[in-house]
Amino acid sequence: MKTEYRVVTTVEEALDYIGDSKEVAFDFETAPNDKFRDEDKAALDPAKSHIVTMSISVKEGTGIMIPVAHKVGKNIDQEAFVIFLQAMMMRPSWIKIAHNLQFEAMFSYALGIVIQEPVYDTIAASQMSMKSATEFRSLSESGLKPLAAELCDEPLPSFTTVTGGKHFDELDPEDPETIRYSCADADFALRLYHIFNNWFDKFLPKHRWIVENIESPTAVYLGIMKYNGVPIDEKLMLKRKEEAEAEMERIRKEIAFIIGDVNIGSNCSTNAFKNYLYKDLGLPVLKVTESNREAADDSTMIMLKEWSDENRPELSPLFTLVQEYRKWGKIKSTYIDGYLKYRNAVTGRLHPNFFALSTDTGRFSCNSPNCQNMPRKTNDPIGVRNFIKAPKGHIIVSCDYSQIELRVGAHYCQDEIMLDTYRRGGDIHAATTSVIFNIPYDQAVDKHAENYKERRTIAKNVNFGTFYGLFPRGLQKTLRFKAGVEKSVEECEEIISNLKAGYPGLTTWQEETKAMAARRKYSETRLGRRRYLPNIDSDDWGKKSFAERCSMNTPIQGTAADILKMALGRIIAGLPEREWLKPILQIHDELTFIIPEEKLDDAVAYIKSCMEPQPFPEFDLPLVAEASAGPTFGKMEELED
Secondary structure, eight states: OOOEEEEOOSHHHHHHHHTTOSEEEEEEEEEEOGGGTTSTTGGGOTTTEEEEEEEEESSTTEEEEEESSOSSSOOOOHHHHHHHHHHHHHOTTSEEEETTHHHHHHHHHHTTOOOOSSEEEHHHHHHTSBSSSSOBOOGGGOOHHHHHHHHSOOOOOOHHHHHTTSOGGGSOTTSHHHHHHHHHHHHHHHHHHHHHHHHHHHHOHHHHHHIIIIIHHHHHHHHHHHHHOEEBOHHHHHHHHHHHHHHHHHHHHHHHHHHOSOOOTTTTOOHHHHHIIIIISOOOOOOBOTTSOBOOSHHHHHHHHHHHHHHOGGGHHHHHHHHHHHHHHHIIIIIIIHHHHTBOTTTSEEOOEEESSSSTTSOOEEESSOTTOOOOGGGOTTOGGGGBBOOTTEEEEEEEESSHHHHHHHHHHTOHHHHHHHHTTOOHHHHHHHHHHTOOHHHHTOTTSTTHHHHHHHHHHHHHHGGGOOOHHHHHHHHHHHHOOOOOHHHHHHHHHHHHHHOHHHHHHHHHHHHHHHHHSEEEOTTOOEEEOTTTTOSSHHHHHHHHHHHHHIIIIIHHHHHHHHHHHHHHHHGGGOTTOEEEEEETTEEEEEEEGGGHHHHHHHHHHHHSSOSSTTOOSOOOEEEEEESBTTSOEEOOO
């Protein structure tokens, strides 16, 4: 395609190019601030870099480049540019299109600008479209240049080829190659917008709606969250690191006293340690790895401890020590060294990467570092969550959906007992306790009743697997390793049988869902987010069984994820008027913010108003977001309504 790209240096020229267009694709090129010129990837960090160029395209094959901060040539007036950018990003009549909207949202937010709907992220569109009959594109397959080559048959030059090792602000903005590179990013984002929407309209219309109304606003939210970062207490972390190292050294000596000079490494998983267990001690192989070798993971250590209790009691302390050693090792490597590795030197904060479409159900994932897997208070000897600390004069506030997956599951099953429990604000764990142990509800909620604690623990663990197809041995394993409760296979069979009898709508929904997935070869959320299940009719029982569980898991987990993401869009709409509300984390069904202390009531009221609306007309149960607040993430106290 013949292209018409040019450079403009005034707002008037930019507006003249845009005209009455409603679809405005844009892109930023960035460069490091002077202090960070030699730091790798500093241009991707808004704390260390700035916008150098903005490109805009409103018609395929055309585009304008606006120099903002080039070191050579003429730039647009900086103040005029920021005013123009804010007006553009707030304009409700323009669809703001970008490839990797999270990045553009982050750099816009650094200038105090919250991009408002309508928005469209072509990376999200790529990941929501198919690369084959049963596979969606991955993030790694959704780069602008590979897509341009694949879908537009036009290869684009690499950044390195164009810049020749320079930073973008060192390039001449009048150079045709500079203009071509900058404008092409916006132009091809616009082309992909049309290509993906045509594909969605033909094959998966619901995915277009999800991209436009859920995933693209989510990309904006994630950019804001990444920019804000997670404030940490570095002094406390270094203190806890010393404590962890001292504790590991103490345990290592105790292990050595038992096993001698066997090399246990940093995690008691060396071949030398395995050989000691299985060859020198002759312990039974109770579990093997996928490659059919002797296992030595945590569950194996628990099983060897139980075996030793009965057969070799003198060895039982060894496996207790191994588990302790591993726990401290994980705390140090993951939550202290791992977090400190990613501390930003400018902000002093963590700025993890969040991914909205890296799981099959649409749930978020996180890395660099993973801030979604912090230990619970009950299994956290050094208080990892206290590493996250609000700045002076501020507090941390979180709103967490109460049992959202169970509510979504009840909505799908339409089981009257489940529905009634939620409609009257009842206790679903007590309801399940009543069902699986055949006791009255009043007894199930009575904390002084016989076996209350164990029954409730079992009910909670049963609930989390209720909708996905429980098997007796799987339930037995879950109760043993996650709840510390021992039940025979026969007892687990009875629990599951009672569950199905007590919630008759559950079994009906499960069978209908599996049958529908077998016919269609896919499962989907209430809003139409699809997951293909090619193994649903496999002759391999293991593959078929997994696909059947996915057919039940996807509607529930995926719909819960959709509901949370819809809340993010509502929150974004109110951020321009609430500059003090700073999103910092998303963990499972929980949203976390930093706020000034005096804004607590305002923050909770606003966040809950965004999380609790009815997500779609068919959803007939109340959504409840429970708020908590505190000076650190580990000292959060629940707030009363």
